[in-house]
Amino acid sequence: MNGELLIQHVRLVDSRGEHGTADVLIGQGRILSLEGGDARRHIDASGLILSPGFCDPHAHLREPGQEVKEDLTSGLTAAARGGYSDVVSMPNTLPPVDRAEGVAALKEKAARIGQARLHPAAALTQGQEGKRLTEARLLAEAGAVLLTDDGRTNEDAGVLALGMQYAASWGLTVSVHAEDAGLRRGGVMNEGGVSFRLGLPGNSVYAESARIARDLEIVRYVLAQLGGRGPQAKALLHVQHLSSARGLELIRQAKAEGLPVTCEVGPHHLTLSEERLESLDPLYKVAPPLRTPADAEALIQGLLDGSIDCIGTDHAPHTQDEKELDLLRAPFGIPNLEVGWPLLYTELVLKRDFPLPVLLERFTDGPRRVLGFEAIWLEAGAEASLVLWNPDQERPVEPQRFASKAKFSPWAGWKLRGWPVLTLVEGRAVFEGLEQPA
Amino acid sequence: MTVTPDTSAAAPTPRSLLDFQGWSRAQLESLFETSKMMQEVLARPVKKVPALTGFTVATVFFEASTRTRLSFELAARRMSADVLSFSAATSSISKGETYKDTLLTLDAMGVDAYVIRVDAAGVCHQAERWLGKPIINAGDGWRAHPTQALLDAFTLLEALGSLEGKKIAIVGDILHSRVARSNAELLPRLGAEVVACGPATLLPGTLPGVQLSTDLKTGLTDADAVMVLRLQNERMDKGLLPSLPEYIAGYQVTQERLDWAKPGAPLLHPGPMNRDVELEGPLADSSRSLVERQVANGQAIRMAVLYHLLVGKKPRGES
Ligand SMILES: [Zn+2]
Numbered sequence: 155m156n157g158e159l160l161i162q163h164v165r166l167v168d169s170r171g172e173h174g175t176a177d178v179l180i181g182q183g184r185i186l187s188l189e190g191g192d193a194r195r196h197i198d199a200s201g202l203i204l205s206p207g208f209c210d211p212h213a214h215l216r217e218p219g220q221e222v223k224e225d226l227t228s229g230l231t232a233a234a235r236g237g238y239s240d241v242v243s244m245p246n247t248l249p250p251v252d253r254a255e256g257v258a259a260l261k262e263k264a265a266r267i268g269q270a271r272l273h274p275a276a277a278l279t280q281g282q283e284g285k286r287l288t289e290a291r292l293l294a295e296a297g298a299v300l301l302t303d304d305g306r307t308n309e310d311a312g313v314l315a316l317g318m319q320y321a322a323s324w325g326l327t328v329s330v331h332a333e334d335a336g337l338r339r340g341g342v343m344n345e346g347g348v349s350f351r352l353g354l355p356g357n358s359v360y361a362e363s364a365r366i367a368r369d370l371e372i373v374r375y376v377l378a379q380l381g382g383r384g385p386q387a388k389a390l391l392h393v394q395h396l397s398s399a400r401g402l403e404l405i406r407q408a409k410a411e412g413l414p415v416t417c418e419v420g421p422h423h424l425t426l427s428e429e430r431l432e433s434l435d436p437l438y439k440v441a442p443p444l445r446t447p448a449d450a451e452a453l454i455q456g457l458l459d460g461s462i463d464c465i466g467t468d469h470a471p472h473t474q475d476e477k478e479l480d481l482l483r484a485p486f487g488i489p490n491l492e493v494g495w496p497l498l499y500t501e502l503v504l505k506r507d508f509p510l511p512v513l514l515e516r517f518t519d520g521p522r523r524v525l526g527f528e529a530i531w532l533e534a535g536a537e538a539s540l541v542l543w544n545p546d547q548e549r550p551v552e553p554q555r556f557a558s559k560a561k562f563s564p565w566a567g568w569k570l571r572g573w574p575v576l577t578l579v580e581g582r583a584v585f586e587g588l589e590q591p592a
Numbered sequence: 593m594t595v596t597p598d599t600s601a602a603a604p605t606p607r608s609l610l611d612f613q614g615w616s617r618a619q620l621e622s623l624f625e626t627s628k629m630m631q632e633v634l635a636r637p638v639k640k641v642p643a644l645t646g647f648t649v650a651t652v653f654f655e656a657s658t659r660t661r662l663s664f665e666l667a668a669r670r671m672s673a674d675v676l677s678f679s680a681a682t683s684s685i686s687k688g689e690t691y692k693d694t695l696l697t698l699d700a701m702g703v704d705a706y707v708i709r710v711d712a713a714g715v716c717h718q719a720e721r722w723l724g725k726p727i728i729n730a731g732d733g734w735r736a737h738p739t740q741a742l743l744d745a746f747t748l749l750e751a752l753g754s755l756e757g758k759k760i761a762i763v764g765d766i767l768h769s770r771v772a773r774s775n776a777e778l779l780p781r782l783g784a785e786v787v788a789c790g791p792a793t794l795l796p797g798t799l800p801g802v803q804l805s806t807d808l809k810t811g812l813t814d815a816d817a818v819m820v821l822r823l824q825n826e827r828m829d830k831g832l833l834p835s836l837p838e839y840i841a842g843y844q845v846t847q848e849r850l851d852w853a854k855p856g857a858p859l860l861h862p863g864p865m866n867r868d869v870e871l872e873g874p875l876a877d878s879s880r881s882l883v884e885r886q887v888a889n890g891q892a893i894r895m896a897v898l899y900h901l902l903v904g905k906k907p908r909g910e911s
Binding site for chain 2: 345346347350351352353354355433434435436475478479480481482483
């Protein structure tokens with residue numbers, strides 16, 4: 155058999171488990187064979203692992219309007235380096251992505267850039283103002299994969315209910331930043347003993363859980379309204395960046411009841427906690443805030459038992475100057491695309507025996523299921539959007555080497571394993587960090 | 593004539609005074625000893641010592657506070673330091689001129705120590721990371737105001753002799769008060785028992801080392817001293833308090849309520865005071881009030897802090 159690329163002696167691991175070592179032949183954008191063949195290019199991948207390309211349901215790529223923080227080129231390059239073949243961009247840009255033309259323009263430009271594939275999310279309401287719904291049908295046709303007012307919160311329950319009800323007709327899930335603005339007030343970190351002692355405005359766990367509880371009731375209401383009509387393939391509601399044990403508990407119960415709800419968690423909420431704010435460094439200012447170690451522990455359990463569907467990076471780049479403002483004025487967010495996989499592989503799989511196939515599921519099939527994409531498995535005929543990564547080589551996080559414009563990280567200096575060395579999108583290499591043969 | 597306080601008893605003085613982390617009781621007591629010597633200096637006809645000749649102290653106020661700035665600047669001048677005074681509105685910080693740029697520009701002028709006031713917690717920590725120089729926190733947001741707590745403690749020590757086993761009541765908006773937080777950190781280290789008392793919406797959930805109460809009588813009963821905090825009108829605007837009369841009804845310290853405290857228990861207030869809001873007007877001028885002592889002691893304390901952080905170091909000079 156003839157192909158373009160032959161990845162030899164490579165360990166195969168996907169969400170279904172380990173599949174031993176194989177010679178993977180790739181051509182015409184697909185996996186042609188797991189049993190070798192002829193190819194123009196050979197890679198000796200002894201000691202490396204091949205997995206389906208990662209999919210991020212939540213990244214802020216800042217284009218249009220905030221290219222000083224990130225643009226499509228830097229953001230999608232960062233994604234490719236992080237092992238992602240697919241990325242969902244959030245619509246809270248300047249102006250917000252709330253029309254089909256905006257979605258189409260982003261997709262066209264991303265295709266020209268040719269890094270990770272872009273799947274824009276579009277605003278749920280016009281201008282993300284929380285008033286009039288956007289054109290879900292036209293947005294879906296243009297390629298929008300989610301509707302969300304992320305960057306803001308959905309304060310009007312009536313608008314959210316209408317939005318969910320309407321979007322479902324066109325196969326779109328509504329994704330929400332679940333925080334109650336009134337309860338959150340001006341909080342910049344988790345409310346509790348640490349915030350009280352540090353004298354920083356707190357943002358309570360209950361700002362998240364109260365909003366999730368409300369939104370789950372809205373899902374029940376919308377289901378009743380739909381009366382069984384509408385597509386059942388996808389969830390009505392996707393809860394972004396879950397941060398608390400209490401919020402997780404509500405979603406776990408809702409799922410047990412069979413409610414069509416999905417959720418994601420970010421790498422920072424799994425590996426960092428509020429004590430980091432003791433440094434008073436705005437680097438640790440994220441929304442929702444870092445919670446307690448017990449919350450992080452609960453989220454890891456939720457990721458394991460499937461209550462949490464996927465990892466969403468919430469990649470949220472800002473300029474260095476912005477992150478060096480004070481804790482009240484610095485913006486929320488950190489760049490995560492380039493560290494997500496090695497971070498969680500090291501901290502969860504290597505240090506805590508978290509099962510590798512499960513973590514892979516949460517980076518691959520999980521997010522694709524949320525978005526209504528087909529799963530990618532390592533078998534002949536599968537789409538060759540893949541990542542080759544090194545489970546052994548240890549390297550510190552070096553933010554100054556990020557492709558992202560945001561060259562800072564709360565994990566700077568952490569020694570991690572699992573770094574991607576090759577990312578393929580439909581057989582095409584979008585990132586190559588292979589060491590050249592001597 | 594020079595003052596040469598003995599600072600050898602304690603471990604090396606921390607580089608900065610950001611809060612009281614890293615300051616041992618022995619170091620704090622040594623600071624109070626130095627403050628007493630500074631009081632003597634301030635009682636002389638020529639209120640000046642050459643201790644900090646050649647040093648440059650910058651006061652950097654991102655939040656306006658004329659009283660605190662003048663107190664620090666006078667303290668530095670009385671120690672013969674040169675003073676560089678910088679004020680900027682935080683609005684200019686939000687508009688792209690960064691704290692870091694501002695501080696590095698000042699640093700190029702050969703500053704030896706910085707006195708920083710800002711409306712957000714943590715900027716003094718950031719400044720120390722960027723500059724690596726002694727920083728005196730002159731108030732950062734709701735977090736800390738250590739020289740205020742030091743002068744409060746010093747004034748209480750003068751009035752009560754010792755703080756061991758003494759009950760100190762702090763009344764008012766505890767949640768948003770850097771003065772309350774710094775006193776909560778300092779006073780228990782000196783042996784005092786602190787009760788912080790205020791409306792439920794202005795109390796933190798917890799504060800280490802401090803008993804919290806919404807009941808003014810609980811707070812004041814048998815108190816050895818009462819510290820009254822300023823109430824900001826902003827709290828009403830943000831919906832945390834229904835109204836001023838409502839606050840006065842529940843929490844104003846009046847002559848009658850002060851009788852719950854021990855006889856003669858002194859009154860402190862960090863200033864500036866809202867007369868007839870947090871404190872009944874005539875009480876402010878009564879013999880119970882130590883407000884003027886606080887202001888005077890602020891001088892001595894700030895001189896002592898500068899002394900402890902700088903003496904023994906080499907001035908940088910112009911660079
Ligand atoms: Zn969000």
